Amino acid sequence: MISMKISRRPLNALVVKRLLSGQTSPKRSETEALRAPTLKTTSLPSGLIVTSLDNRSPITRIGVIVRAGARYEPQDQLGLSHTLRSMAGFSTKDSTVFGITRNIEYVGGSLTALTTRDDVIYVLENDGNYTDRNLKYLSDTVLQPAFKHWQIKDNLYRQKADLSYYRDSPQLVLIEALHSAAFRGGLRNSIYSPDFMIGKHSTDQLADYVDRHFVSNRTAIVGVGIEHNQLLERVDKWFSTMSRGDRGNSGQSKFVGGEARVDTNSDTTYVAVAAEGVGSKNQKDVLSLSLLQTILGTGPRVEFSDGSHTKLGEAVAKTTSEPFAVSAFNINYTDTGLFGITVAASAQDIHKAVKAAVTQLRASAKSISEEELKNAKHSLKATTLLAAEDQNVLVEELATQSLNAGQVVSLTDYEKAVDSITVQDITGLANKIVKSKGAMACVGKLQNAPYLEDLL
């Protein structure tokens, strides 16, 4: 006990304690007091945005987000972003794939790549002491990947495994089908490569894509568990060679609204009905729609319960006695989005279920009670704060906000913003959505599945 005290406190403090033996333990000095996590953002002159959240975590997570997601892949090279994501961690100009994998895993780290329609995010996660060793691999993967053609060929089996997981999840097939029907331009691209494009992407195509899109004004770097100045030093050391000119695709996209029907041999039919939502630039609109989504219900909170205790669930439960699932969704991209409902029900009852859900959506768009809104605000704040406990989710969220807006909304500001939404904000936006053109996708046995004209 005494030896521990000697190693932790300077000698004079120990002497003071022994003289004042009746005292309780001495006050902690300021440097030892717990600091709240600090969030700082810097915009570098090259266009790079650097954000750090110093929460004194022993694990440091560095995320690099680049505006090079599925919507920016050329329309004649579909699936390029899937191959790009699959090739993360393969040979770079200075390192081999074996070297990168072994070196990162030897210190217990991990390097992940994630693609959305807007962006691609690379996350390096490791113990804080080894960040310096591993940042070289992260920066080489982002800035100088080699895309050796035999490695692309050897890697095809992993892309095919991705695709077979995708085909086995009807919810994913549904959402991808919805996007391909609803949008014109980049946003119709799927984050999964089509079957006919596996093995058709060449080194030159990938290298050209990286060359045009991985530039500093399309990139943001996030560090969670690292101090801001340290992060800036490391960004300066490893990412200063990023080029600046932006020759990337504009990824322009417009909501056109259409229908997609995918026949499969599934007795459960999945239907998604949506209208154009809002882009992530307008925070108030995004929060209004998120609150509407919460009011309508996003499925049961308790796993494996029957889901009839949300507004949408109550409406659909009246139409079918078979198991069902219904949820509202709110997807936001930079300039546009989707807002709608997904319904999963047996193939016999799907028509009635979808009609009931859409009727409930229209009813909620017309009138929402203050009580409902208050509960929805509590619920939304809780969901967000609980999700922010997972630091991986936090890295992605900070990265997306840094790149979209150049700054991050702190959690307290977020709570205030949610509290400031009124019923008029929501119903005004919702009425506009309900009146606008719709888009629809159906997956499963479709003999009874409705068409858009049935729902008008």
Place this chain on the structure above:
Amino acid sequence: MVFGTRVLLARQWIKNPAFRKWMYNLDGYNKFGFYQNDLECLGQLPFHPGTEAVYAEALRRLPADEYDRWAFRCIRSAQLEITKTYIPESERITFEEDQTKGRYLEPYVKEILAERKEKEDWQDFLSK
């Protein structure tokens, strides 16, 4: 066995370029239309599973058009064997061309050997 991989005594006359050119013509593989690197590949099937040989892996890594040219040279040499002829003097690969284009596999071989060395170094490091 290729001329270059044998251990030689460091004598000046061996490095003389005129001597080396004469030796190249004496070796005579250019009469069959081969490059120097082709000789290591002969008899090694590139896609045969379990082959440990470095040159087979290097052949696998060749870009498609280079691989097709290698295949053409092999087939052409078989044709010359059957007809018991050589490539005419005017069309044979010269010593200078062999020094540059004839070493097309060397970059791939270097990379493969470096990768193997990296793996062995790691195994040594872990076994300590």
